[in-house]
Structures are given as C-alpha cells and as structure tokens.
Amino acid sequence: MTAPLNPPTPPHGRPGYDPWQLPEGAHPDHHAGTERDEPLGREIRRAALTGLAVVVLGLLLGFLWSRLAPHVPLVSDGEAVYLKDTEGEQAIGADGTFALLALGFGVVTGLAAFLVHRAGGIAMVCGLALGSLGGAAVAWQLGTALGPSGDVVGHARTAGQGVTFDAPLELGALGVLVAWPVAALLVHLGLTALFGPREEPQAHHWQTYEG
Template sequence: MTAPLTPPHRPSPQDPAWPPPYPAAPKGADGTDDTPDAATEVRQGLVVLLAVTLAGLALGLLWLWLAPRIPLISDGKAVFLKDTEGENAVGADGTFTLLALGLGALSAAVVFWFYRHGGIAIVIGLALGGLLGSLLGWGVGTLLGPAHDVAEHARAVGAGVTFHAPLELKAHGAILAWPVAAMLVHLALTGLFGPRDPEPGWDDALPPPHDAPAPPHDAPAPPHDARP
C-alpha cells in the first residue's frame, strides 16, 4: 500500500508553517471587533423598529395621493355610484400593496446598508416595523381621506353633486406586503453581500506530522504477536 498523497491545494503537514492560522474576526477601522454585543444589538433593533414604523407616514400620504377615488352622487334620498362599472375600489387596494412592497424593499436596503452585520434584533425590528408602518399608513390614509359618514357628506354637498367615497382598504392581506418584502430583500442582500464566516483550516482533517513527539519511555510496549 502507498501513503495517501497530499492534495495540491493543501500544504504538507511537514511544512513548518502548518497549520495555517484561522482567519481573524472582522475588525473595524480602530482595530476593534465590529460585532456588537447583545445590548447594542437590541438598541439597534429598536432604532430600526421606530424608523421603519415612522416611514408608514409616507405610505399613508402616498396612498392618499395616488389611490383612485370612487365617485358618488346623491339624489337627495339615496347615494349611488356614479360609475357603476368602475374598478377604483380594487385600484385603491392595488396602490396600497405596490407602495408597501416598494417601501419594504427600500427599508430593507437601508437597514442592510447601516447594519451590514445583521442580527436577530435588527431583523425582528425590520419585520415588526414594516407591519406597524403598514397599519400607520392605512390609518393616515383613511383619516386624511374623504369623510367616512357618506350620508352626512351627501347632505353637505347637496343632490346631484359628485363627491368621493371614503378611502378604504378592503384587502386586509395587503398589510403584510411591507414586512414580507422587507424580509425577502434583506435575506437576499445578506446572502449576497453579508459578511462571511471564516472557513476552518485543514489541520483537523489531516494526520499528525511525522515529527510528532514520541511516547514517554515508561509507556507499556505494545504486545507482540506470538508465532510458532
């Protein structure tokens, strides 16, 4: 039998420089470890949660500005849709969903830019902030939109005058668009551009070198095979 050959990409165990040192942990500009401790990571997660939640104000204002309106008209006794074949109600839900998806992707990119190291607290803050931001945007859009009391609004404008229905979100599942988009984008960015863990060396997989220390003299000798 022949001894196994050392693969060309591994240095020989007889090399005095073997085993190679493990890659050092990432260091900052001042030579310190960039990985934050648990308390710092929790604070960063709270900052992400607050910032992403407040971004829901932008979602509400954009939704109020871009969502199509539903025109109504009154004959003095009842309120009717002015355009019975319109799809403005569906358009309002679609506008909210698209805006939430865009803001989710944007918030994930910004969070990854500032906190490239990641961390469970930051991920939770991003997901929960996206959910709260969606709820805040929904509330802002409906609050600042047309009046919710349709009958009172119709009496105020008078018969035969067109007015707009309240801005509503009928597809409540659109609330999840922001956190889902944020998680997917953040996961993709972390997988593509996030810091890599150091790879282990080959010293654990290779046999000990030939110049390993000999066993002590008082160690028991191995038994000899008895042959006739």
C-alpha cells in the same frame, strides 16, 4: 556525533498529552479569523431603532396613498347614496396603489437595514418585520384620515342631490398590509445572503512537541 535528522517522536502515551491541544495562551476565538459577535444589547437597540424609523416612514406612505389612490365616486338622490359608476374599479385601484407603494417602501427599507447592519441577525430581522408591519398600519390609518370624509350621509347632504362626491378612502383587502414587511424581508435576507460577511474556515493549530 551528529544529531538525528528526524525529530523525536512525541510520547503519545504520556498521561495528559493531547495532540489537538491549542498552544498555551491561545484563545479559541483567536484562530477563527473573525471578530467576536457584538453584545446582544447593542444589536437589540440597533434593531429597535431601525424598526422605529420604519414605522415613522409609514406617515409618508399614508400621505402618498391618500394623494395617489383613485377615489370612488358617489351620488345621492336625496334619499340614498349610490355608486355613480357601478362598474368602476376605483376600490380595487386604491388597494393596488397601496400595495405598489408598500412594495417600494419595502425594497428601500430592506436595503437600508442591510446597509445599517450588514451582519444581519435575528434581532434585525424581527425589528425590520415588526417595524414594516407597524408602518403599513400607520399608513392605512393616516391615509384613511387624510382621504374624503367618512361621514357619507353628512357629505351627501353637503354636496346636494345629484352632485358627485368621493367615498371614504378604504382598504378592501387588508392582506395588502403585509406587502411592506414581505418585500423588506426578502430584500434584506437576499442581500445578507449575497453580500453579508462570511465565516472563514478555522485554521487548526498544531502543538509542537519539544524534548
């Protein structure tokens, strides 16, 4: 007597039988084709270190801004201080210089953050955003401190009547402080979307019935 060509039909009506059940001993995460996510604590530490490193870079941005930004010329007549060039655009140029430098720093830090952790994640995004904003604030304060003296009256007395001197370096539009975090986040999120890891489709494991 020969064995039947077709395998026996599994008893679907048998109590406890589940045709979608994974093979015994299999773990749900093993069939996903991807590794388990790293511990949350490690991800938060990496994001915090990234944010701290970005804040430190604000020192470099502040130094460059103090050296590259155009200064506003002032002159004193012995009684009051006036703009030497009333139609000059040096103040706008200082804001523009800061914005351009901040955008460049944003591109670099966004790329660096992606290379450090290609998987991205909300912790890395938050660390990068807060670090960039903190770095911009540090750059603003340092650039102002490294620029011409903020004591305009004292500076005018030292320079003398009719002698041109530089006004303090300031930001006229504080909105440029967000140029760094905006650029960093756009670059980081764009690279993550284009080159970040992809989740592989889950392969369904069918349980075979014997007997």
